[in-house]
Amino acid sequence: MKPDLNTALMFCAQEIGTLFLPLLEKEYDQSRLGSWGGLMLLSSLQIDGAADNLNKQNKLMMEWLKRSKKSIQSKTLIQKIEECESMELPDIKISTLDNFNQKT
Amino acid sequence: MNNEAQLGEDFIKYYSDLNQEPFSLGSISRIFGGASRETYRLSVFNKDLDETRLIYRRSQASALIETDQLTEYSAYMAFQNSKVPVPKTIAIEESADSLGAPFIIMEELLGEAASPFDQAAYSPYEEELGHQFWNILGEIVIKDTNDPNLSFIPGREFEGPSWKRELDHWVEVIRQDSFGVEPILEAAIRELYRNPPKDAVKKCLVHGDYRNGNFLSKDDSLIGILDWEMAHIGDPLEDLAWATSPIWCWKDHNRPSYLIQKEKALTIWQEKTQIKIEEESLAWWDLFACVKGLAIWTSAGNEFISGSNTDPINLFSAWIPGDIHLEIILETLEEKLIKNET
Numbered sequence A: 001m002k003p004d005l006n007t008a009l010m011f012c013a014q015e016i017g018t019l020f021l022p023l024l025e026k027e028y029d030q031s032r033l034g035s036w037g038g039l040m041l042l043s044s045l046q047i048d049g050a051a052d053n054l055n056k057q058n059k060l061m062m063e064w065l066k067r068s069k070k071s072i073q074s075k076t077l078i079q080k081i082e083e084c085e086s087m088e089l090p091d092i093k094i095s096t097l098d099n100f101n102q103k104t
Numbered sequence B: 001m002n003n004e005a006q007l008g009e010d011f012i013k014y015y016s017d018l019n020q021e022p023f024s025l026g027s028i029s030r031i032f033g034g035a036s037r038e039t040y041r042l043s044v045f046n047k048d049l050d051e052t053r054l055i056y057r058r059s060q061a062s063a064l065i066e067t068d069q070l071t072e073y074s075a076y077m078a079f080q081n082s083k084v085p086v087p088k089t090i091a092i093e094e095s096a097d098s099l100g101a102p103f104i105i106m107e108e109l110l111g112e113a114a115s116p117f118d119q120a121a122y123s124p125y126e127e128e129l130g131h132q133f134w135n136i137l138g139e140i141v142i143k144d145t146n147d148p149n150l151s152f153i154p155g156r157e158f159e160g161p162s163w164k165r166e167l168d169h170w171v172e173v174i175r176q177d178s179f180g181v182e183p184i185l186e187a188a189i190r191e192l193y194r195n196p197p198k199d200a201v202k203k204c205l206v207h208g209d210y211r212n213g214n215f216l217s218k219d220d221s222l223i224g225i226l227d228w229e230m231a232h233i234g235d236p237l238e239d240l241a242w243a244t245s246p247i248w249c250w251k252d253h254n255r256p257s258y259l260i261q262k263e264k265a266l267t268i269w270q271e272k273t274q275i276k277i278e279e280e281s282l283a284w285w286d287l288f289a290c291v292k293g294l295a296i297w298t299s300a301g302n303e304f305i306s307g308s309n310t311d312p313i314n315l316f317s318a319w320i321p322g323d324i325h326l327e328i329i330l331e332t333l334e335e336k337l338i339k340n341e342t
Helices: A005-023 A027-071 A075-086 A094-103 B003-019 B069-078 B126-142 B162-177 B183-194 B236-244 B262-273 B279-306 B312-341
Strands: B024-031 B037-045 B051-059 B089-093 B103-107 B204-206 B215-218 B221-225 B232-234
Touching: A005 A027, A027 A075, A027 A094, A027 B024, A027 B312, B003 B024, B003 B037, B051 B069, B069 B089, B069 B103, B126 B204, B126 B221, B126 B236, B126 B262, B162 B183, B162 B232, B162 B279, B183 B279, B183 B312, B204 B236, B236 B262, B236 B279, B279 B312
Parallel strands: none
Antiparallel strands: B024 B037, B037 B051, B051 B103, B089 B103, B204 B232, B215 B221
């Protein structure tokens, strides 16, 4: 098994903070690189669950739309919901899930 | 010569001309944080080697919230030597002719600015700073808006209700800068338009971003209120709701800006302003604060995604505060729903 992407990002963030940050002289540059390190650490914690979170959110929205369909009068809107219902995603990349999220 | 050194050299020429005496540059360093302005700290010396410490705030080519320098400068001018502590103003240039971008210059106040997400930032002086913080907000509310220094502050000409001016403005920002649709935010916008608050008791000066992180303190003294670039004339409840928004005290919702208890804060504000808080109107402004916040975070995300300003602060703003405000909206709307059902 190869090292996870989130683990790699976490170590990278740590090295930014401990190895490279002290080398910078200017306070602004230090703060900026420190922020990047922090954001990378945050990414490492989020990346593992990102696709799953989107997937769950999409399912919740679809369920809600299906439930609410009977109280919707607009034919166009009903048609759009039905399009989403019958849509099959080509893959489960985060970008694909995100596009579907915006559609619903 | 790097950009910062060149900027320092150009600045010192300008500053010497302004004062009609030669000055030399001790140091120049950019301050991290804030995405709407580039802020520099400078140390300059006159011919007798007396040091002056300055703050130089210049507009960015890409500014998160597009505001002119005059708004912020006018507010500082209006509060010189008053109960609202602000830095001493020195100069404003609204054109890019002198130094390549509009800017303002002020004397530096020697205090600390805390992160708004740091729960212990003001320890052990929360009580003292809290009293000053809420009293000063009251002072801003009772400021005479006919002060000539405030004549350029936006919102003065608007004759309709303040809530509408503000909501229209921030919804427009969202429409311009969103790359997608955020259903929770849209629900909040609909709710705000459907149930507007009562008209403002009075129209007053609104700071626009009054919260922890936007003031300087030194031990138990609040020595400067900063970041007035979103100042305008509007409803007194706007700043109150913004400053008490849970986002600025996420780990302790009842201690806004991580200072004193909310109840005490509201009492101080009411005593100072002599305005009785109308709860439903304040609740409207609470929800509005989330929409305004999300407009700012959406703009930050837009700057980052479009590549016009890839400062990490724009990425952070779009990720973290954006999620927090969505969560607050959900809680608020859910509470309303439950209240309406019972």
